[in-house]
Amino acid sequence: MAAKTRLFRCLQDNFGVLVHDPATGATAAIDAPEAAPVEAALRDTGWKLTDILVTHHHGDHTGGIAELKARHRCRVVAPAGEAAKIPGVDETVREGDSVKVGNLSARVLETPGHTAGHITFVFDADRLAFAGDTIFSIGCGRVIEGTPEMMWNSLKKLRDLPGDTQIYCGHEYTMANIKFALTLEPGNKALKARAEEAQRQVAEGRPTIPTTLAEEKAANVFLRADVPEVAAAVGLAGKPAAEVFAEIRARKNKF
Numbered sequence: 001m002a003a004k005t006r007l008f009r010c011l012q013d014n015f016g017v018l019v020h021d022p023a024t025g026a027t028a029a030i031d032a033p034e035a036a037p038v039e040a041a042l043r044d045t046g047w048k049l050t051d052i053l054v055t056h057h058h059g060d061h062t063g064g065i066a067e068l069k070a071r072h073r074c075r076v077v078a079p080a081g082e083a084a085k086i087p088g089v090d091e092t093v094r095e096g097d098s099v100k101v102g103n104l105s106a107r108v109l110e111t112p113g114h115t116a117g118h119i120t121f122v123f124d125a126d127r128l129a130f131a132g133d134t135i136f137s138i139g140c141g142r143v144i145e146g147t148p149e150m151m152w153n154s155l156k157k158l159r160d161l162p163g164d165t166q167i168y169c170g171h172e173y174t175m176a177n178i179k180f181a182l183t184l185e186p187g188n189k190a191l192k193a194r195a196e197e198a199q200r201q202v203a204e205g206r207p208t209i210p211t212t213l214a215e216e217k218a219a220n221v222f223l224r225a226d227v228p229e230v231a232a233a234v235g236l237a238g239k240p241a242a243e244v245f246a247e248i249r250a251r252k253n254k255f
């Protein structure tokens, strides 16, 4: 049976999301920015929390773990490289490991850059990827603990997933990301279409995610550092993609 998801807002601009296996009743929270919205989503769905899958150690992704674990006795799965900074960890995972949520199965991709040990959970059979703060819709996370090259390689890893993969990320930053992306690719039709779609979603009070990888490949300038027109737009025609990516990220930081 296919996975079900439930997306909801947490804190200022974070997303929380539940992944549910209808066959077994198992339910995982992907990160836990704070406990109350997770509890509310569990109440609304009637699902029972069995697992928390953590993408990285930042407080706005882990702040609710201790309270949720105390109440639900759920298992906490975290990246091996960051387990010491995350409360209540039961299991650590690395690149290539798989994590079961009931009968659902997630593959672990190491996607460092935003943090040194950041991971992404990919439910291949359900075409779902939970990427934390590695990729955002039309954006990517700040490179805080890693290098731009590391982040570019992580984004390329995500870019290799099937185009119909639904991408869930940690924050609602889409409109600001679109504004920035349009400064570099004003003629990108997919980006303009995405801008119209996102405007509609925001006007209707809906979240702008999940997005699909195919959509991001066409419109997310951070995934397009190896497109010649994008390199030219930042004055780096012919330069290595990692260098182009670093320049795009630096411009976004100042935008």
Ligand SMILES: [Zn+2]
Binding pocket: 056, 058, 061, 114, 133
């Ligand atoms: Zn973060």
